[in-house]
Amino acid sequence: MSNDHSQCGSQDPLDQIRSLYTELARRPDKDFGWNKGKENARQLGYMEEWLARLPDVVWESAAAVGNPFSLGPIHPGETVVDLGCGAGADACVAALLVGSKGKVYGFDATPAMVEKAQNNASASGLSQVEFREADMIHLGLPDAVADVIISNGAINLALDKPKVFAEVFRVLRGNGRFQFADMLREHGATSACCSGNSWADCVSGTMGAEEIKILLHEAGFEDVQLVEFTGYKTSSATVGATFKARKP
Numbered sequence: 001m002s003n004d005h006s007q008c009g010s011q012d013p014l015d016q017i018r019s020l021y022t023e024l025a026r027r028p029d030k031d032f033g034w035n036k037g038k039e040n041a042r043q044l045g046y047m048e049e050w051l052a053r054l055p056d057v058v059w060e061s062a063a064a065v066g067n068p069f070s071l072g073p074i075h076p077g078e079t080v081v082d083l084g085c086g087a088g089a090d091a092c093v094a095a096l097l098v099g100s101k102g103k104v105y106g107f108d109a110t111p112a113m114v115e116k117a118q119n120n121a122s123a124s125g126l127s128q129v130e131f132r133e134a135d136m137i138h139l140g141l142p143d144a145v146a147d148v149i150i151s152n153g154a155i156n157l158a159l160d161k162p163k164v165f166a167e168v169f170r171v172l173r174g175n176g177r178f179q180f181a182d183m184l185r186e187h188g189a190t191s192a193c194c195s196g197n198s199w200a201d202c203v204s205g206t207m208g209a210e211e212i213k214i215l216l217h218e219a220g221f222e223d224v225q226l227v228e229f230t231g232y233k234t235s236s237a238t239v240g241a242t243f244k245a246r247k248p
Contacts, residue, residue, distance in 0.1 A: 022110055025113050028061040033234075038059035041059060054092050054093070054096075057123060065182065066241065068090065068151065071179035076102060079145060081104075081141070081150070082094060083154055088113075088120045091117065094148075102128055104128060105130055105132065106131040106132070107131075107134045109136075110133075111133055117131040143171070144173045145171055146172050146173060146176060147176055148176065148177045148179060151180035153232075159205070173247070175246065175248070176246070178246070182241065184212070212226075225245070226242075227241075
């Protein structure tokens with residue numbers, strides 16, 4: 001699928017994204033047309049101890065489309081990067097897993113989400129997590145700093161997926177793991193709906209599963225797998241799925 005967004009409405013996709021996710025940060029009780037919150041996380045297999053340990057406010061703006069933590073363990077003392085971290089729920093879970101000797105970096109392009117994520121980490125008593133406003137293709141981290149990179153429903157929002165995967169590859173250490181959930185264009189759908197806020201709603205920027213796997217291989221990853229479909233929907237033409245890959 002082309003990353004050309006000229007046919008996806010008159011509003012720039014980045015403006016769509018910042019507008020919608022600012023509203024999600026500030027009005028988590030609003031019905032946006034897709035699942036979010038603690039119960040959605042529970043349905044996706046998030047552990048009860050995480051749901052209980054982190055305050056409810058951490059989960060209220062979390063629109064998880066899958067569970068990246070189901071794809072492999074995260075160990076105490078590791079460094080984790082969360083791409084498109086939103087209000088920080090996954091980053092806070094990762095902080096619980098890496099412990100006080102580990103480090104978590106969360107990146108998001110929407111200032112209101114970064115601010116909320118910082119507040120959520122403070123409310124959770126987690127000092128080992130740091131949030132920054134940044135585009136996914138320019139994280140500003142050194143080479144080979146992360147043991148694990150996670151993402152949840154955010155990569156489809158990027159306008160240049162190959163550059164995102166190249167940046168992930170750069171930031172991962174050798175043998176580092178890339179574990180992510182994202183929305184896919186369903187098999188047989190020639191294109192996803194391109195109306196209204198469909199880019200920000202995780203529709204217009206989706207790709208097919210094989211396209212994603214090809215891009216991951218082209219970026220240099222090995223052991224690329226589509227692990228499962230999650231059943232999460234943002235339109236009749238899209239479905240959530242989880243992937244994992246490894247930097248050699």
